[in-house]
Amino acid sequence: MQRAFHIERLMAAIAVAIALLFTLPAGSALAGPPTPAKGRGDKCVAPTEWMRKNHMSVLKHQRDDTVHEGIRTAQFSLKGCIDCHAVKGADGKPVTVADPKHFCRTCHDYTAVRVDCFDCHASRPGEAGKSAGVIPEGVEHANAAHAAADRETLDRYLKEAGR
Amino acid sequence: MARITFQKLDDHSPLFWGLLALHAIVIAVGLGAVWYMEHHGHIVTGMNNAVVWGTPHVFAVFLIVAASGALNVASISSVFNRLAYKPFARLSGLLAIALLAGGLAVLVLDLGRPERLTVAMTTYNFKSIFSWNIYLYTGFFAIVAVYLFTMMDRGASKNPALNKAAGWFAFVWRLALTTGTGSIFGFLIARELYDSALMAPLFIAASFLYGLAFTVLVLFTMCRETRQALLSEEMVSSFRGLLVIFALAVLYFTIVFHLTNLYAAEHWKAEMFILRDGGIYTLLFWVGHILVGLLMPTAILLYAGTTSGKAMMSERRALTIASVLALIGGMSFMYSTIIGGQAYPLDLFPGKEVSSSFLDGQVSAYAPSLPEVLLGLAGVSIAMLIVGVALKVMPFLPKGVEYDS
Amino acid sequence: MSCGDTKAGSCGGGCGCASKAGAGEALNLTGGSGVDAARRFFLKSASAFTTLALAPGVTLMAFAESTPASARPADQPVSSKNRWGLLIDAGKCADGCNDCVTACSTENGWASPVKHPATDAQWIRKLTVRDPKNGSSYSLPMMCQHCAEPPCVDVCPTGASFKRADGIVLVDRHICIGCRYCMMACPYKARSFVHEPLHDQKEHAPRGKGCVESCTMCVHRVDKGETPACVEACAKAGHNAMIFGDLNDPSSEIAKRVATYRTTRIRDDLGTDPGVYYQNI
Numbered sequence: 001m002q003r004a005f006h007i008e009r010l011m012a013a014i015a016v017a018i019a020l021l022f023t024l025p026a027g028s029a030l031a032g033p034p035t036p037a038k039g040r041g042d043k044c045v046a047p048t049e050w051m052r053k054n055h056m057s058v059l060k061h062q063r064d065d066t067v068h069e070g071i072r073t074a075q076f077s078l079k080g081c082i083d084c085h086a087v088k089g090a091d092g093k094p095v096t097v098a099d100p101k102h103f104c105r106t107c108h109d110y111t112a113v114r115v116d117c118f119d120c121h122a123s124r125p126g127e128a129g130k131s132a133g134v135i136p137e138g139v140e141h142a143n144a145a146h147a148a149a150d151r152e153t154l155d156r157y158l159k160e161a162g163r
Numbered sequence: 164m165a166r167i168t169f170q171k172l173d174d175h176s177p178l179f180w181g182l183l184a185l186h187a188i189v190i191a192v193g194l195g196a197v198w199y200m201e202h203h204g205h206i207v208t209g210m211n212n213a214v215v216w217g218t219p220h221v222f223a224v225f226l227i228v229a230a231s232g233a234l235n236v237a238s239i240s241s242v243f244n245r246l247a248y249k250p251f252a253r254l255s256g257l258l259a260i261a262l263l264a265g266g267l268a269v270l271v272l273d274l275g276r277p278e279r280l281t282v283a284m285t286t287y288n289f290k291s292i293f294s295w296n297i298y299l300y301t302g303f304f305a306i307v308a309v310y311l312f313t314m315m316d317r318g319a320s321k322n323p324a325l326n327k328a329a330g331w332f333a334f335v336w337r338l339a340l341t342t343g344t345g346s347i348f349g350f351l352i353a354r355e356l357y358d359s360a361l362m363a364p365l366f367i368a369a370s371f372l373y374g375l376a377f378t379v380l381v382l383f384t385m386c387r388e389t390r391q392a393l394l395s396e397e398m399v400s401s402f403r404g405l406l407v408i409f410a411l412a413v414l415y416f417t418i419v420f421h422l423t424n425l426y427a428a429e430h431w432k433a434e435m436f437i438l439r440d441g442g443i444y445t446l447l448f449w450v451g452h453i454l455v456g457l458l459m460p461t462a463i464l465l466y467a468g469t470t471s472g473k474a475m476m477s478e479r480r481a482l483t484i485a486s487v488l489a490l491i492g493g494m495s496f497m498y499s500t501i502i503g504g505q506a507y508p509l510d511l512f513p514g515k516e517v518s519s520s521f522l523d524g525q526v527s528a529y530a531p532s533l534p535e536v537l538l539g540l541a542g543v544s545i546a547m548l549i550v551g552v553a554l555k556v557m558p559f560l561p562k563g564v565e566y567d568s
Numbered sequence: 569m570s571c572g573d574t575k576a577g578s579c580g581g582g583c584g585c586a587s588k589a590g591a592g593e594a595l596n597l598t599g600g601s602g603v604d605a606a607r608r609f610f611l612k613s614a615s616a617f618t619t620l621a622l623a624p625g626v627t628l629m630a631f632a633e634s635t636p637a638s639a640r641p642a643d644q645p646v647s648s649k650n651r652w653g654l655l656i657d658a659g660k661c662a663d664g665c666n667d668c669v670t671a672c673s674t675e676n677g678w679a680s681p682v683k684h685p686a687t688d689a690q691w692i693r694k695l696t697v698r699d700p701k702n703g704s705s706y707s708l709p710m711m712c713q714h715c716a717e718p719p720c721v722d723v724c725p726t727g728a729s730f731k732r733a734d735g736i737v738l739v740d741r742h743i744c745i746g747c748r749y750c751m752m753a754c755p756y757k758a759r760s761f762v763h764e765p766l767h768d769q770k771e772h773a774p775r776g777k778g779c780v781e782s783c784t785m786c787v788h789r790v791d792k793g794e795t796p797a798c799v800e801a802c803a804k805a806g807h808n809a810m811i812f813g814d815l816n817d818p819s820s821e822i823a824k825r826v827a828t829y830r831t832t833r834i835r836d837d838l839g840t841d842p843g844v845y846y847q848n849i
Binding site: 201203204205206210211212213215216274275276277279280282283286287288290291292293294297347350351352353354505509510511512514515516517518519520521522523527528 | 681682685686687688689690693694695696697698699700710719721722723724725726727728743744745746747748749751752753754755756757759760761762763764765777778779780834835838
Binding site: 063064065067068069070071072073074079082096119121125126143 | 640767775776779
């Protein structure tokens with residue numbers, strides 16, 4: 001009996017500790033969702049709302065198409081995102097992902113979703129990246145299956161958004 | 164034959180708690196080492212671009228090979244119908260699972276990207292022997308678990324056919340598993356000291372030896388813990404005989420392996436490296452693997468069977484010493500094979516000497532770093548902790564005769 | 569390589585954009601269904617982009633100059649009709665010249681000269697080969713041999729090591745778990761493991777700690793119709809010891825030379841069918 005009581009107390013303590021952990025990020029949530037820096041140009045490669053939800057899947061498709069099939073279309077290239085959405089730091093140069101102001105980090109920090117893209121990929125435009133060549137025209141993957149999957153989600157979004 | 168009764172461990176000695184605590188600490192330290200290696204990258208290990216598999220792999224392969232061998236006793240009892248081995252079949256199955264878990268943990272924690280383990284579980288290249296092994300290993304867990312169920316479940320254990328079927332299946336599977344493990348090396352065309360079909364039978368023979376040695380040592384430790392003689396004198400004698408046969412089998416395959424290589428002029432240099440000029444690898448091969456791991460246990464065990472041997476020390480003591488020596492030999496064998504095979508340079512231009520900024524043509528330097536060793540030891544401790552906890556919660560051990568105190 | 573490289577900056581930006589916008593307008597005339605609404609959305613941004621991409625101006629020039637006949641449209645997958653390869657003339661490869669190595673390191677962002685020969689990545693290295701019997705020696709660059717039967721691809725458990733349809737052997741770092749089995753299997757010691765965390769990688773050559781990597785035959789350049797950096801550097805130095813081209817195209821210089829001269833492939837006996845040929849060794 002004595003032991004069981006202690007276990008309950010311990011469980012309660014753990015529960016409180018976990019609950020506290022959740023309230024920590026919630027504290028910063030009071031400030032509302034973050035507003036990531038605007039990209040260059042006046043439009044993203046797809047509607048912003050849709051990109052918020054689907055950027056990961058189009059990036060993943062693009063990644064597989066590029067690496068394995070050499071398809072290098074511009075619409076959903078990670079390099080395109082990095083070029084367009086570069087945020088300048090105090091020194092006037094684009095910041096890396098080490099800086100909390102980095103475009104990807106503003107939301108990913110907020111949602112506590114860790115991405116490992118930048119373990120390998122450059123997180124700011126390089127010298128060659130001055131011209132982001134996005135050619136928005138439908139969902140552009142040459143891999144038919146990937147393009148169809150992404151087009152479907154985009155079409156559904158546009159329909160629902162009444163655009 | 165009398166009914167076998169089994170027991171859970173209760174009434175623990177300080178030895179039991181001490182061992183459990185020791186293993187827990189070693190595991191914690193090992194995990195700390197993993198964190199350190201993952202944080203800094205493999206630069207903090209002794210591994211490099213030539214010796215890409217280091218001490219963790221020595222431990223991992225050793226444990227995985229031993230895991231398959233640990234099933235020996237169970238196989239002998241249900242596949243070869245030796246009832247005398249039956250009381251130890253449960254422990255044998257448990258040890259097989261535990262050693263495999265320990266070995267795989269080390270293997271996985273040494274990956275460059277261990278967080279991508281799910282990728283390894285979901286994306287397969289079926290031409291890779293590594294992929295087959297993922298199936299062989301996970302399958303082994305499942306099959307041995309079913310096998311244990313047929314031994315331990317009240318209903319299922321009444322049906323000998325079920326146990327026999329599971330036993331056969333597990334037996335075939337473990338041979339496939341060790342063939343797969345040996346072939347990880349045997350399939351490498353570019354490495355002169357690996358590329359041989361003999362790697363598979365050599366690893367199978369080695370698995371019998373190391374697995375049985377582990378089983379014997381765990382049994383003797385548990386004799387001390389339970390203060391019971393878990394094995395009869397006849398069983399000790401049988402284990403003694405088996406260990407000698409297995410050691411000789413390993414010796415046989417080792418000799419054939421190197422003789423075949425020595426016969427081909429193209430492999431002379433590589434063979435001379437491992438047998439004569441390889442420094443630590445040569446030392447570990449001759450002294451560790453051949454002398455300490457095979458010849459000494461054989462001599463001790465054979466001598467222990469003679470009258471004068473019996474006068475000198477008990478068969479139990481001889482068996483314990485021989486098992487410890489066999490395991491030391493096993494680690495030496497793995498080290499000289501796995502690391503020695505990589506340290507010897509690739510032969511890009513047969514008959515020519517090559518040199519470059521990438522250290523081509525040179526024997527690669529490798530020295531194990533502390534974190535690697537700690538990770539490897541943690542693997543052994545994971546296996547032993549699993550065994551210790553399992554023995555406490557389920558009846559794996561046979562009831563023996565109480566020692567006179 | 570493994571990033572979603574955009575080539576529009578140097579080519580599509582100019583001509584590609586304009587022509588595509590034109591085609592889109594034609595489509596737009598057909599009506600205003602849901603799908604077309606989507607197109608319209610994109611068209612609006614497309615026109616914005618045409619000017620944007622054209623702004624640097626120079627890109628058009630670059631396009632006209634550097635695109636050989638073999639350039640493949642960005643949206644087309646690679647095909648097995650091509651087999652990219654290299655022919656290296658050891659007779660022309662100057663002893664002590666390291667230009668190909670330097671060019672590779674600059675292009676792909678790995679450090680050269682190496683500080684730690686045992687652990688640093690080396691995608692390409694100069695190898696000195698000496699005959700111990702008569703002391704004769706020559707030097708040549710050594711890198712991934714882009715085998716048609718690559719042992720690294722056979723052994724890779726996840727399929728991260730793979731061969732593109734056009735014969736280029738790559739590591740997909742997205743699914744590489746860092747097991748290093750490919751390094752055990754490679755007969756050419758062509759692969760390196762990234763032993764340390766990296767920063768400031770080249771945007772066209774992503775690479776990072778815990779993965780295996782090797783020569784990509786400058787796949788990001790090849791896809792643009794350019795030649796690998798090492799080949800370019802060798803020609804620039806005036807050695808012309810390296811040729812890059814399509815082994816499957818009988819009219820290509822590399823195919824003609826391989827058909828004419830006696831060439832060797834390293835460890836041809838292993839049956840890996842390398843795509844890198846050597847001459848005068």
